[in-house]
Amino acid sequence: MSTAADSEIHWRPTKVEIDIAAFLRNVETVRAMLPSGSRLIAVLKADGYGHGAIPLARACTRHHVAMIAVSLLEEAMALHEAAVDIPILVLGPLTDDQIALAAEYEIVIGVTGPEMLETVTEVAKRRRRPVRIHLKLDSGMGRMGLVESDLAPATELLAHAPFVQLDAIYSHYSTASDPSHPHAARQVARFREMVGTLREAGVSAPLEHMANSAATVRSLVDPGSFVRVGMLLFGGESLDSGKSALEPVMRWTTRIARLKTLPTGSPVGYGATFVTERESRIATIPVGYADGYPFRLSGNADVLVRGQRAPIVGRVSMDLVTVDVSDVEGVALGDEVVLLGTQGDETISAEELAERSGTLAYEVLCGVGHRVPRTYIGG
Ligand SMILES: *Cc1c(COP(=O)(O)O)cnc(C)c1O
Numbered sequence: 001m002s003t004a005a006d007s008e009i010h011w012r013p014t015k016v017e018i019d020i021a022a023f024l025r026n027v028e029t030v031r032a033m034l035p036s037g038s039r040l041i042a043v044l045k046a047d048g049y050g051h052g053a054i055p056l057a058r059a060c061t062r063h064h065v066a067m068i069a070v071s072l073l074e075e076a077m078a079l080h081e082a083a084v085d086i087p088i089l090v091l092g093p094l095t096d097d098q099i100a101l102a103a104e105y106e107i108v109i110g111v112t113g114p115e116m117l118e119t120v121t122e123v124a125k126r127r128r129r130p131v132r133i134h135l136k137l138d139s140g141m142g143r144m145g146l147v148e149s150d151l152a153p154a155t156e157l158l159a160h161a162p163f164v165q166l167d168a169i170y171s172h173y174s175t176a177s178d179p180s181h182p183h184a185a186r187q188v189a190r191f192r193e194m195v196g197t198l199r200e201a202g203v204s205a206p207l208e209h210m211a212n213s214a215a216t217v218r219s220l221v222d223p224g225s226f227v228r229v230g231m232l233l234f235g236g237e238s239l240d241s242g243k244s245a246l247e248p249v250m251r252w253t254t255r256i257a258r259l260k261t262l263p264t265g266s267p268v269g270y271g272a273t274f275v276t277e278r279e280s281r282i283a284t285i286p287v288g289y290a291d292g293y294p295f296r297l298s299g300n301a302d303v304l305v306r307g308q309r310a311p312i313v314g315r316v317s318m319d320l321v322t323v324d325v326s327d328v329e330g331v332a333l334g335d336e337v338v339l340l341g342t343q344g345d346e347t348i349s350a351e352e353l354a355e356r357s358g359t360l361a362y363e364v365l366c367g368v369g370h371r372v373p374r375t376y377i378g379g
Pocket of ligand 1: 043212228231
């Protein structure tokens with residue numbers, strides 16, 4: 001379908017710019033935080049937290065990144081098909097069919113429960129070829145992983161599974177960023193105890209990993225163990241509000257598509273929730289909740305125009321947002337509008353949008369819709 005004219009067509013002006021160089025600088029900054037012998041597993045699930053997993057994975061090298069972790073088999077397969085040559089860990093959970101497929105594609109399987117371990121064992125036996133796994137223990141998150149009562153049957157299974165290659169044992173923190181929370185220390189103790197139980201029964205792995213972004217920032221990383229880091233690589237604050245001084249990677253922009261002057265007393269947008277209190281310059285921008293710009297930001301966020309903050313007024317629509325640009329000197333049709341990122345001296349962070357819409361920076365970044373084209377710079 002592509003024609004010579006395609007490259008000259010300018011599609012919608014709403015786009016996301018991904019700074020690969022900033023991402024790689026974040027990779028280096030995270031690596032510099034690690035104790036000796038520790039390596040980075042870059043977590044690129046949910047399409048690299050909305051940034052695009054494939055271009056980011058392609059920018060990584062084995063030298064800097066030991067593994068790439070994703071959640072779904074589909075995500076792992078997409079990286080595999082894109083010829084990413086860094087080992088891929090799928091965090092799961094996987095169905096029986098998916099386990100067989102993962103083994104075939106030499107994707108490293110995060111085993112999250114006793115049923116998965118049984119299937120992995122069967123698949124490995126049938127294939128008579130090594131299946132690499134990382135075994136997850138539930139040290140206190142309460143979601144996935146083996147609990148104490150699963151350990152004896154697990155060791156029994158692994159004792160008779162010569163083709164199952166246990167590369168690592170891992171777990172996941174739930175409160176890593178809060179130094180005053182006693183749970184992180186409890187999780188470490190429980191993990192150590194479970195690893196000890198496995199070892200006494202003859203099951204051990206050359207590698208362990210437990211730390212996410214928050215734990216890495218807080219240096220809760222044992223020398224030699226790997227870290228599974230996502231959010232830090234995107235310059236955001238991590239889930240349990242571990243602050244980071246890393247660079248944002250995503251910049252989300254559009255352009256003013258309609259600019260008008262409305263008299264005092266004019267309602268704007270669905271529900272007429274906003275009414276002008278003065279003669280106002282109202283800019284309409286072609287982006288909406290169908291692009292992942294949260295409806296809950298209705299009347300409750302700023303965008304950047306000409307390096308200045310301007311408030312959103314009225315409701316966020318599916319495809320349109322209205323902005324009061326009365327105080328922006330020289331504002332013109334076609335001006336760049338920044339929804340997320342920096343313009344001049346001002347920045348709108350994912351944390352700011354998350355706070356105003358009652359969610360997490362994670363959800364804001366992952367939520368940027370697939371119909372917003374990504375462009376990559378600095379690669
Ligand atoms: C998402 C995820 C991570 C990464 O979390 P960040 O807070 O983004 O660093 C690590 N481990 C597991 C199991 C995850 O699901």
